Amino acid sequence: MKKPVKLRSQEWFGGKDKMGFVHRSWLRNQGYPNDYFEGKPIIGICNTWSELTPCNGHLREIAEVVKRGVLEAGGVPFEFPVMSLGETIMKPTSMLFRNLASMDVEESIRANPLDGIVLLTGCDKTTPSLIMGACSVDIPTLVVPGGPMLNGKFRGGEIGSGSFNWQIKAKQDTGEFSDEDLQEAEIGAARSAGHCNTMGTASTMGTMAEALGLTLSGASSIPAVDSRKKVMAQLSGRRIVEMVNEDIKLSDILVRKAFENAIIVNAAVGGSTNFIVHLQAIAGRIGVPLELDDFDRLGSQIPLLLNLMPSGKYLMEDYYYAGGLGVVIKELGDLLHQDILTVNGKTFAENYAKAICYNPEVIRTRANPLNPAAGIAVLKGNLCENGAVIKPSAATPALMKHRGPAVVFSSMEDYHARIDTPDLNIDQNSVIVLQGVGPKGYPGMPEVGNVDLPKKLVLQGVKDMVRISDGRMSGTAYGTVVLHVSPESSVGGTLALVKDGDEIELDVERRLLHLHVSDEELAQRRAAWVAPDPLAERGYVKLYIDHVEQAHLGADMDVLVGKSGSTVSRDSH
Numbered sequence: 001m002k003k004p005v006k007l008r009s010q011e012w013f014g015g016k017d018k019m020g021f022v023h024r025s026w027l028r029n030q031g032y033p034n035d036y037f038e039g040k041p042i043i044g045i046c047n048t049w050s051e052l053t054p055c056n057g058h059l060r061e062i063a064e065v066v067k068r069g070v071l072e073a074g075g076v077p078f079e080f081p082v083m084s085l086g087e088t089i090m091k092p093t094s095m096l097f098r099n100l101a102s103m104d105v106e107e108s109i110r111a112n113p114l115d116g117i118v119l120l121t122g123c124d125k126t127t128p129s130l131i132m133g134a135c136s137v138d139i140p141t142l143v144v145p146g147g148p149m150l151n152g153k154f155r156g157g158e159i160g161s162g163s164f165n166w167q168i169k170a171k172q173d174t175g176e177f178s179d180e181d182l183q184e185a186e187i188g189a190a191r192s193a194g195h196c197n198t199m200g201t202a203s204t205m206g207t208m209a210e211a212l213g214l215t216l217s218g219a220s221s222i223p224a225v226d227s228r229k230k231v232m233a234q235l236s237g238r239r240i241v242e243m244v245n246e247d248i249k250l251s252d253i254l255v256r257k258a259f260e261n262a263i264i265v266n267a268a269v270g271g272s273t274n275f276i277v278h279l280q281a282i283a284g285r286i287g288v289p290l291e292l293d294d295f296d297r298l299g300s301q302i303p304l305l306l307n308l309m310p311s312g313k314y315l316m317e318d319y320y321y322a323g324g325l326g327v328v329i330k331e332l333g334d335l336l337h338q339d340i341l342t343v344n345g346k347t348f349a350e351n352y353a354k355a356i357c358y359n360p361e362v363i364r365t366r367a368n369p370l371n372p373a374a375g376i377a378v379l380k381g382n383l384c385e386n387g388a389v390i391k392p393s394a395a396t397p398a399l400m401k402h403r404g405p406a407v408v409f410s411s412m413e414d415y416h417a418r419i420d421t422p423d424l425n426i427d428q429n430s431v432i433v434l435q436g437v438g439p440k441g442y443p444g445m446p447e448v449g450n451v452d453l454p455k456k457l458v459l460q461g462v463k464d465m466v467r468i469s470d471g472r473m474s475g476t477a478y479g480t481v482v483l484h485v486s487p488e489s490s491v492g493g494t495l496a497l498v499k500d501g502d503e504i505e506l507d508v509e510r511r512l513l514h515l516h517v518s519d520e521e522l523a524q525r526r527a528a529w530v531a532p533d534p535l536a537e538r539g540y541v542k543l544y545i546d547h548v549e550q551a552h553l554g555a556d557m558d559v560l561v562g563k564s565g566s567t568v569s570r571d572s573h
Contacts, residue, residue, distance in 0.1 A: 005247045008139065008566060009042035012113035019571050023113065032076075041075040041244040043237070044114035046105060046134075048126040050084035055123035055195035055202060056146055058224055065230045066118050066144060069237020075116070075244070077237070082108055082133075085125040087202070095472065096444025098125040098132075098281075099548070099557050100540055105133025110566055115139065116244040118236060122146025122195045122224075124475075127205035128278035131214065132556070134250060135285035136563040140243040141250050142343045143214040144236045145206035147224035148316035149194035154185050160198040160309040160476065161189045173455045194224025197316045198309040201475030204271035208279060210325055211265035213253045213342030217351035221324040223317050239344060246345065254286045257337035261348070263295055264335055267302035267375030268328050270311035270393045272475025273483055276376065277445075280554030284561045292387045292552045296378035296511065303369035304393050305331060307362050310478040311393035312370055314362050322362035326355035331365055379482065381513040382522070383468070383494050383504065386486035386552040388513055390506075394478040396464040400508040402480075403516075404429040404466065405501050411436040412448060420455045428462045431504045435495055436532070437471035438488025439548045439555045443535055449473040449483045466506055468513070470495055470551070482506065482513060484551040490532055491550075497525040 012023040024037050045066050049059035063079050070077040083101040085094040109117055117134055121127040121143060134141045152159040172182075195202035206220035216236055222229045259279065266275050276295055283290035305328055308314050329336065329352045338349035357363050364370055374393035392400065407430045409415040415434060418424055426432075432451060439445045450473040453465055467481045470488035487493030494515060498504070503516035515522075536542045547557040 005245055007039065007041060007115045007244070009113040009115050010039065013037040014039075019573065022573060036076045041115045041241050042113055043070045043075045043077050043240055043244070044109060044112065044117045045077055045079040045120065046108070046117055046130060047079055047081055047120045048084040048122065048130065049081070049120070050086065052089055053084040053086035053123050053126070054088065054190075055086070056084060056120075056126060058193035059120045059122065059146055062120060062144065062146065062230070062233050065233040066120070066237040069234040070241055073238040073241035075241035078114070080108060080112070082130070085123060085129065087124040092442060093444040093446035094125045095446065095555070096541070096544060098129045099544065099560060101125065101129035102132040102136075102560065105130050106136045109134060109137045109139070110564070110568060116240045117141040118240050119143045120146065121205070121209070122202060124201040124205060124274070127202075127209060128282060131209065131282050132285045135254065135282060136560070137566050138250050138286070138563055139566050140240065140248055141214070142216075142236055142240045142243060143209040144233050145209060145215060145220050147194050147206070147222050147226070147229050148197045148203055149190060150192040150223055150225065151197055151315045151317045152189040153191065154188040158315060159185065159189050160315050161196045170452070170458050173458045192223075192225045196476055198476045199270050199272070199306065199311065199316070201272040201274045203316055204266065204269070204275050204475050205278065207265060207269055207271060207325060208262050208275060211262040211329070212258045213340060213348070216344055217342070218324055218326055221316060221320040223320060226320070242345070243343060248341070248343070248345065251286060253341055253343060254282070254288065255340065256288050257340045259283055259288055259290055260298055261336050261340065263298045264302050264332060265325070265329065267299035268304065268332055269306040269325075270304050270308060270374065273376055273389050273391050274472055274475055276389060277472070277484070277551055277555050281556040284554055284556055285563055287562060292378055295376055295389075299375035300377050301373045302335065302375045303366055304371035304374035305364045305366070305369055307364060307370050310476055311374065318359070318362050322359035323355055323357045326352040327357045327363045330355040331357075331363070377508050377511060379508070379511050379513040381515070383498070383513045383515040384485045385494065386550060388468075388482050388485045390480070390482050390508060392508060395480040399464060399466055399480040399506070401506070402431070402466050403503060403505045404431045406431050406433045406498050406504050408433045408498050408500050409435065415451060419452070422456060424454060425500070426454055426457070428457060428460075428465060430465065431506075432465055432467040433495070433498050433504070434467070434469035434471065435489040435498070437469050438485070438490055439551060440545050441470065441488055441490030441532070443541060443545050443548070445470070445472050445551065445555055447472050447474045447477070450477040450479050450481045468495070468504065486550045486552040488550065492526065492529055492531065494522065496529055497522055
């Protein structure tokens with residue numbers, strides 16, 4: 001006979017003493033009956049709903065559906081808010097606050113009488129921040145992704161939210177787009193609840209959660225407004241109660257093989273480069289070693305199976321109707337660890353054995369991929385001693401091997417001030433170098449790496465150029481863009497030493513990013529380099545700058561790596 005699980009919540013509610021009275025009594029004002037405190041699993045619903053996070057604006061309703069499932073399974077649901085990160089709204093970048101949100105989640109879970117957790121996620125950083133925080137506590141946890149918007153519509157065609165954004169400046173520069181065009185497009189691009197409808201970072205994060213085994217099978221690709229999203233939410237509510245009774249914790253699911261599966265799946269769907277810093281941060285919290293080189297070794301030769309923007313043609317709604325992630329996982333077959341445990345108590349193999357592809361143009365086979373080897377490539381060289389990344393599936397093939405003179409911008413302000421000046425010494429062979437946008441330097445490592453091309457070159461018909469920075473780019477973006485250069489320029493990485501006219505060589509096949517400047521000259525420049533003043537003297541931003549790790553480590557804060565568990569040994573009164 002299975003031994004009954006000892007519930008954390010009974011440390012709060014099980015006592016017949018003063019503190020038991022305190023913990024129960026104040027909750028009585030909500031009208032809860034006696035049996036809520038007598039050994040039923042208490043389930044926390046961690047909600048990132050916010051009117052300032054439009055991608056998560058429907059999660060208040062989803063929370064109610066999850067509650068139904070929890071109650072049906074004999075649990076007691078308690079919804080609580082945590083910091084919500086609106087990718088499209090927050091300045092200077094939501095990435096600055098990912099680690100702060102993870103702290104909120106961690107401490108909210110640990111400090112409260114919760115036996116299991118449902119994480120309601122959606123917009124880019126809400127998914128990794130919630131998983132990171134939950135990992136540092138390590139109790140039974142399940143993710144319910146908010147889901148993508150419906151396909152964008154514009155003048156008889158379809159547009160992808162996010163991916164279309166990166167075309168706007170060029171369309172304005174060439175006179176193709178009027179103010180009226182812009183307004184009509186912005187309404188049509190985001191026409192329903194949900195997050196970006198491309199394989200941008202939000203969809204990548206939902207995919208990551210399912211590939212890690214943290215969602216019910218099939219959950220990641222359901223559109224936000226599809227009724228099946230509510231069905232999945234209700235079933236998730238039921239399942240988290242079972243997980244508590246079965247004592248299945250995050251550390252039981254997030255083993256090394258799960259992370260390897262996530263890397264392979266991300267390559268197959270053409271996922272965002274942001275995936276790297278988020279997966280590494282999650283691995284650091286749960287205690288699984290994961291190196292930057294693992295992403296290249298495991299993922300770079302994986303075929304691209306998903307024909308979705310920004311690497312392909314279609315959108316998330318099409319992907320779901322074609323069969324969703326289950327088809328991709330089934331098609332990958334022996335490339336994945338099929339024996340690992342997922343939150344529903346079944347293995348990968350069991351979950352996806354019956355997946356059917358309904359549109360082979362959207363989801364390709366291994367025999368007919370969109371690209372035979374399009375996973376994220378990790379670059380090394382004297383310009384990025386600790387690594388840099390590029391997404392080949394979103395790049396221009398002709399630029400994957402390129403050598404050209406650097407045009408250096410010391411900051412985003414410098415870039416904006418000079419990029420469209422007529423006398424800027426730049427042509428299509430130049431390499432745009434952007435400094436000062438790394439984790440410490442911006443701060444927060446913003447999505448600015450895919451900077452717009454100079455207007456004068458756009459008017460000449462130039463569509464792409466090599467761009468290099470210590471920042472990130474949106475998962476919806478495209479171009480031959482080298483990102484996450486580490487060490488960043490603001491801490492004295494070689495990127496800080498690049499000058500106008502220096503020859504830079506990019507060779508993706510050789511995994512090379514090299515600055516053609518002698519070691520002697522670089523040593524002289526390094527000796528003369530002066531570190532910039534920190535951009536904050538107080539508050540969270542000061543803490544972030546002081547403690548954030550470099551991109552190749554996941555840009556978590558050094559004091560947050562690892563976990564403290566769920567035990568709270570002292571009472572409040």
